[in-house]
Amino acid sequence: MIEPVRIYRQGVDIIPPHPGSDWTRFVCISDTHSHTFHVPTGDVLLHAGDLSSWGSLSQLIITVEWLKSLDHPVKIMVAGNHDLCLDEKWAQPIYGLLPEEVQQARTYVRSQTAAGLHYIEHEPFRFVLPSGRRWKVYGSPAAPLYARGSFQYETANEARVIYNRIPEDTDILITHTPPFRTLDTTSKGKHAGCHVLSNKLAELRNCRLHVFGHIHECAEAQINTDDPFRLVDRVSVNAAMAVTKKAIVVDLLN
Numbered sequence: 439m440i441e442p443v444r445i446y447r448q449g450v451d452i453i454p455p456h457p458g459s460d461w462t463r464f465v466c467i468s469d470t471h472s473h474t475f476h477v478p479t480g481d482v483l484l485h486a487g488d489l490s491s492w493g494s495l496s497q498l499i500i501t502v503e504w505l506k507s508l509d510h511p512v513k514i515m516v517a518g519n520h521d522l523c524l525d526e527k528w529a530q531p532i533y534g535l536l537p538e539e540v541q542q543a544r545t546y547v548r549s550q551t552a553a554g555l556h557y558i559e560h561e562p563f564r565f566v567l568p569s570g571r572r573w574k575v576y577g578s579p580a581a582p583l584y585a586r587g588s589f590q591y592e593t594a595n596e597a598r599v600i601y602n603r604i605p606e607d608t609d610i611l612i613t614h615t616p617p618f619r620t621l622d623t624t625s626k627g628k629h630a631g632c633h634v635l636s637n638k639l640a641e642l643r644n645c646r647l648h649v650f651g652h653i654h655e656c657a658e659a660q661i662n663t664d665d666p667f668r669l670v671d672r673v674s675v676n677a678a679m680a681v682t683k684k685a686i687v688v689d690l691l692n
Contacts, residue, residue: 441691443646443688443690444457445659445689446687447658447659447684448477448478448684448685449682450684456479456480456481457689459568459569460569460691460692462567462569462571462573462689462690462692463479463482464481464482464610464647464649464688465480465482465484465510465685465686465687466484466486466649466675466677466685466686466687466688467483467679468486468488468649468676468677469487469654469677469678470485470489471490471520471680472497472498474501474504475684475685477508481511481512481567482511482512482513483512483514484514484515484649485505485513485515485612486516486518486612486613486614486650486651486677487515487516487517487520487579488518488519488652488678488680489502489524490522491520492522493520493522493528493535493587493588494522494523494539498521498523498543498546502515502547502550502555505550506550506553511554511567512554513553514556514575514612515556516557516612516613516614517557517559517579518579518589518652519579519581519584519585519588519590519614520587521588522535522587523535523543524540524547524559524588525540525589527588528588558575559578560577560580560603561576562574562576562605563576573609574610575609576604576605576608577611577612577613578600578603578612578613579613579614580597580614581613581614582615582632589614594633597632597633598634601634602638604638606641606642607644608642608644608645609645609646610646610647610648610649611639611645611647612650613635613648614650614651614652615632615652616635616650616651616656616674616676617650618631618632618635618636619631619636620662620674621656621658621659621674621676622676624655630652639672645672646671646672646690647688648673649677650674651676652678653676653678654680655681657679657681657686659673659676659686660673660674661673661674673688
């Protein structure tokens with residue numbers, strides 16, 4: 439029997455050639471913070487947020503132009519808590535960014551589809567590969583309040599409003615925050631993931647891959663097989679590159 443998922447850690451595992459048209463190769467990255475890296479090729483590149491260092495448009499442009507230069511046919515990105523210029527809230531006077539910068543940044547990330555780069559924010563995205571495989575993606579930049587930042591929520595009710603929007607038929611989920619107790623342990627031993635997101639994931643019976651970041655020191659991948667009622671096993675990837683500087687590759691059998 440062929441295992442339906444294979445995981446490779448750049449710089450740790452030998453990444454074999456693409457396994458063929460029966461598979462989709464996802465290259466998972468996050469928390470690049472205006473730095474650029476060598477990443478493996480694949481069918482789909484997923485960036486789970488913190489595109490910029492401290493949220494300025496000039497820092498965002500560094501990352502977006504780098505992503506555009508990569509040869510993955512489909513590239514999908516969400517924002518994170520560092521990406522202030524992408525959060526409409528930060529256009530308000532009390533937050534400190536110029537409204538023009540926020541509007542320009544939001545227009546900029548939405549105008550990269552010709553390069554195969556797609557920005558999604560609390561919304562679904564669907565695409566079809568040359569193999570004919572259709573994938574249903576959902577992306578959210580949100581994270582629990584930690585410090586001064588963007589796309590953050592303070593209460594469980596706010597989180598429920600955000601995550602209840604995820605369609606039940608989602609195949610690939612991209613969030614900036616990890617779910618609670620899944621690759622979310624900080625250097626101080628605290629589980630910093632979101633309880634509400636964890637509960638929502640239990641409802642997503644078809645979700646095969648969840649990519650996130652945010653907690654730099656817990657970058658890793660694992661296969662979740664603990665729910666006997668799931669229709670498929672789910673791969674969880676903390677793709678933060680801030681510490682490891684390496685991507686994680688996930689091959690999924692179509």
